Amino acid sequence: MAKxxxxxxxxxxxxxxxxADVSKExxxxxxxxxxxxxxxxxxxxxxxxxxxxxxxxxxxxxWPSIADRMIEEMR
Amino acid sequence: xxxxxxxxxxITCKIVYYGPGRSGKTTNLQHVFSQLPDERKGKMVSxxxxxxxxxxxxxxxxxxxxxxxxxxxxxxxxxxGQVYYAATRKLVLQGVDGVVFVADSQSRQxxxxxxxxxxxxxNLADEGLDPRSVPLVMQYNKRDLPPAELSxxxxxxxxxxxxxxxxxxxxxxxxxxxxxxxxxxxxTLVLARLSAPATRES
Numbered sequence: 001m002a003k004x005x006x007x008x009x010x011x012x013x014x015x016x017x018x019x020a021d022v023s024k025e026x027x028x029x030x031x032x033x034x035x036x037x038x039x040x041x042x043x044x045x046x047x048x049x050x051x052x053x054x055x056x057x058x059x060x061x062x063w064p065s066i067a068d069r070m071i072e073e074m075r
Numbered sequence: 076x077x078x079x080x081x082x083x084x085x086i087t088c089k090i091v092y093y094g095p096g097r098s099g100k101t102t103n104l105q106h107v108f109s110q111l112p113d114e115r116k117g118k119m120v121s122x123x124x125x126x127x128x129x130x131x132x133x134x135x136x137x138x139x140x141x142x143x144x145x146x147x148x149x150x151x152x153x154x155x156g157q158v159y160y161a162a163t164r165k166l167v168l169q170g171v172d173g174v175v176f177v178a179d180s181q182s183r184q185x186x187x188x189x190x191x192x193x194x195x196x197x198n199l200a201d202e203g204l205d206p207r208s209v210p211l212v213m214q215y216n217k218r219d220l221p222p223a224e225l226s227x228x229x230x231x232x233x234x235x236x237x238x239x240x241x242x243x244x245x246x247x248x249x250x251x252x253x254x255x256x257x258x259x260x261x262x263t264l265v266l267a268r269l270s271a272p273a274t275r276e277s
Contacts, residue, residue, distance in 0.1 A: 014110050015107075015111055015115075015255070017255070018255050018262075019139060021259050021262070022139060022142065022147070022259075022262050022266065023142045025262070025263055025266045025267070026086065026142045026145060026266060027142070027143045029266060030143040
């Protein structure tokens with residue numbers, strides 16, 4: 001009986017040890033993950049909020065000629 | 076499969092136990108399952124035939140809870156070892172993050188071990204993964220059998236472990252020996268990739 005109880009404690013310990021190791025490993029990695037993810041997230045937010053400026057690639061300012069070209073291409 | 080999803084703060088690792096038929100892959104998962112505290116015990120899915128052979132695959136989800144702000148889940152799979160289930164092995168390997176190769180230490184199983192390892196490499200390559208860089212550990216199982224029946228560890232290393240990855244040569248999965256050591260080792264290798272440049276993120 002005592003042997004059984006001791007075995008159970010040992011078995012529970014196996015998983016607990018594994019969990020502790022994994023937790024330690026993740027904790028070590030999380031810092032580097034945070035550092036890597038933060039600039040990307042900030043850049044994405046800035047990109048989303050900033051108003052496009054004339055002259056930037058992809059910004060259309062000459063509406064009449066663009067419309068003409070679109071109509072022409074649709075024909 | 077993404078190892079880490081920063082947006083949802085989730086870490087998911089898929090670990091596949093690979094190896095020839097009857098090498099002890101399912102036994103590894105059964106031991107892990109038996110050691111889980113009740114509150115973490117999910118459902119182990121195991122499809123076996125009447126003769127105890129894995130028909131399709133085994134799947135054991137391990138929910139480790141929130142670690143450093145990340146909901147962490149490990150998914151453990153086995154593949155059917157028999158040669159004719161090649162398509163299933165390919166399917167199970169999809170999105171794999173780490174592999175445990177469970178080799179049968181009996182000397183008469185030498186050819187089966189080699190064939191299975193070659194099969195693993197071919198399937199990883201088909202998946203677009205470099206077999207030389209995928210996180211891998213070797214488990215030389217059944218070391219509890221009579222020494223006369225076993226291949227020496229050095230020989231198994233020479234034949235199977237040309238990458239020089241961590242190996243567990245004192246394994247006897249049926250009694251649980253070496254099972255958690257193996258899992259801990261592959262988990263560390265997989266998690267180490269979280270900060271490596273080649274980490275896949277979503």
